[in-house]
Amino acid sequence: MKTRKSSIILVGDFLMDKISYKKIVDRHKPTETRLINAIVAFVVGGLVGVIGQLLIDFYTSWLHITTQDATSFMIVTLVFISCLFTALGFFDKWVTFAKCGLIIPITGFAHSMMSSGMEYKHEGPIYGVGANLFKLAGSVILYGIVAAWFFGMIRYYFLGGV
Template sequence: MISRDNYKQSIKQYQPKKKLFTNCVKAFVIGGLICVVGQLLTFMYMNLFDFTAKQAGNPTVTTLILLAALLTGFGVYDKLGQFAGAGSAVPVTGFANSITSAALEHRSEGIVLGVATNMFKLAGSVIVFGTVAAYIVGMIRYAVQQFLL
């Protein structure tokens, strides 16, 4: 009988080498480029529509979500994700990609039971976690302001 350590040693030669540094650089560059696109969109909304930086935030996020959903629908975002790894999971675009992917995967089951139901399986847990985390952080901030300042 082969022990666990012997097994790990024997299969090591068949496993692909991990390129940790290269993967980190690709994730950093692609994630940074997605953020640069977001900043350029903010500047565009500020200059074209005379928005303030705060007012340009919502249309920027909406545009990034739309772009990520379209790129997911055309299969481009998945290829970008395979190349960039975690860099493509920048919060807004990564979340839009995951929801759009779920919707596309289950579209054969119909709009309500396929697309809508499966699309929000992922979104629901993220929204709940975000809401709970925001509540906890808000309560901590309130306590700090009231009792320590």
């Protein structure tokens, strides 16, 4: 009986301990510059959008193709550029600076796959690059497909498939 009582007190003490420790930790937590991060991401993300639009305009007027085809060309171009810059070793610094400004657009997706591929090339084509290429992007693809199927169904059944 006695031991049980003491163990309860001990657990109680320990819980209190954790709470007061958490207070100390919170007191020494630096404030992240969220507003500046958001503004930088907004401006850089917007710039990526502007570049994309310019590329579409360029492809439609130069190659005389439809806007839909030019959009695919634009995506391929942006993916290629971010892969190339990742391979050249400075795109990660840009991403660290611009954060979601470069992660949310297609550039972030390409960057995640390219960096994974580069990282695991020494482990070989199967156990290295093959197994790890989608290490970061795999979740995006999986839930992207699931969401696309889900919304496609809604569109088909409730909105008349338009």
